[in-house]
Amino acid sequence: MLDGKRIVLGVTGGIAAYKAVELCRLFVRAGAEVRTVMTAAAKEFVAPLTFQSISRNPVFSSLFAGVERYDHVHIALAEWADLFVIAPATANCLGKIAAGIADDLLTTAVMAARCPVLLAPAMNSAMYENPVTQGNLQKLQALGYRFAGPEEGELSCGETGRGRLAAVELIFEQARALLAAEKLLAGLNVLVTAGPTREPLDPVRYLTNHSSGRMGYALAAAAARFGARVVLVSGPTSLARPWGVRVVDVTTAREMREAVLPEFEKCQIAVKAAAVADYRPGSESGTKIKKSGELTLHLVKNPDILEELGKLKGERFLAGFAAETEDVRENALDKMRRKNLDLIVANDLTEPGAGFNVETNICRLLFRDGTELPLPKMSKDLVAETILREIAKRYRKQ
Ligand code: CTP
Numbered sequence: 001m002l003d004g005k006r007i008v009l010g011v012t013g014g015i016a017a018y019k020a021v022e023l024c025r026l027f028v029r030a031g032a033e034v035r036t037v038m039t040a041a042a043k044e045f046v047a048p049l050t051f052q053s054i055s056r057n058p059v060f061s062s063l064f065a066g067v068e069r070y071d072h073v074h075i076a077l078a079e080w081a082d083l084f085v086i087a088p089a090t091a092n093c094l095g096k097i098a099a100g101i102a103d104d105l106l107t108t109a110v111m112a113a114r115c116p117v118l119l120a121p122a123m124n125s126a127m128y129e130n131p132v133t134q135g136n137l138q139k140l141q142a143l144g145y146r147f148a149g150p151e152e153g154e155l156s157c158g159e160t161g162r163g164r165l166a167a168v169e170l171i172f173e174q175a176r177a178l179l180a181a182e183k184l185l186a187g188l189n190v191l192v193t194a195g196p197t198r199e200p201l202d203p204v205r206y207l208t209n210h211s212s213g214r215m216g217y218a219l220a221a222a223a224a225r226f227g228a229r230v231v232l233v234s235g236p237t238s239l240a241r242p243w244g245v246r247v248v249d250v251t252t253a254r255e256m257r258e259a260v261l262p263e264f265e266k267c268q269i270a271v272k273a274a275a276v277a278d279y280r281p282g283s284e285s286g287t288k289i290k291k292s293g294e295l296t297l298h299l300v301k302n303p304d305i306l307e308e309l310g311k312l313k314g315e316r317f318l319a320g321f322a323a324e325t326e327d328v329r330e331n332a333l334d335k336m337r338r339k340n341l342d343l344i345v346a347n348d349l350t351e352p353g354a355g356f357n358v359e360t361n362i363c364r365l366l367f368r369d370g371t372e373l374p375l376p377k378m379s380k381d382l383v384a385e386t387i388l389r390e391i392a393k394r395y396r397k398q
Contacts, residue, residue, distance in 0.1 A: 024036065088122035119140065191260065234247055254302065318342055
């Protein structure tokens, strides 16, 4: 099942460390090669010899011992691995990774890792619920770290609550799924746009919309996971930068156009998820507009970037979004034709759980060839993976 796959198993200092022995055994039995990294605290719970015997590999724990001559051990481990799994991951370990602290071999190696990292947290429920821990988990999730658990149940301290290490079988399954993730977009340049644009009115005010940028960021992160070289042209958002993605920050629609055009030339696939403002103030006041009676704004049209890309498309695969509040399908199909797209992702903004500023989306994928794929309500991450999988299938066939 995992023949030839290379897994670094990180074990940190929690009671659940003994369960990592079973996880190690499952990996080895499935054909993977496992190198275990233990923190100093982990070695208080389980002897390194246990992991060494099961993995038939030496166990690493010191930053200052070379794997092979001239190798830096943390870099060597990071380059070697197809997957990092940290089980159990204590609150301390998660906090350090989230904060960019690398003060032992495990945290240093994780920082150098380019492969997927699966974290299986385990801790007391009060520690898990602590807003600091929750903040760290959210940050790590936004950065593309994957999680298995924790589960709810009886904890070693006698309490019952969330914080138990996920079942080792579940961690194993998630690791397997991550290792199986196809490099569907390997060798391709993918351009993604995301977020709103801001159209200034005066030095303190601007026109914008409710886009959070989440859908575009999820697309960029998923494209990177699928092996593409990704550039994300982003309007202003408060999101963490996706791992492994080059980000170009812009503010206005015109800046977005300037940034997108040269990147479009270099890409094979472009997905325009940005909510570009269709209009901007006709003139920007150099000084703050003072109030006095009624104010009428004169708006002028912004360039339609997607329409322009449609004209330059060539062999590229071009996808756009249509956020609608009525006649969703018809409006989206019309946009696809008008803008010369291969795919339009339509969402109905009136449905709860779809569109702007929510974690989920409900989309219908409409392809140039007439295929339609309605998707149920899913997380934006999953929507992103589904969209890219469909694009990859069609692009590779072209
Ligand atoms: N888009 C763009 N440039 C614009 C406006 C929109 O590139 N100035 C792109 C968006 O990134 C999205 C798609 O076009 O992928 C749909 O945008 P939307 O504004 O919904 O479409 P419009 O054609 O402007 O239609 P309408 O505003 O009438 O709904």
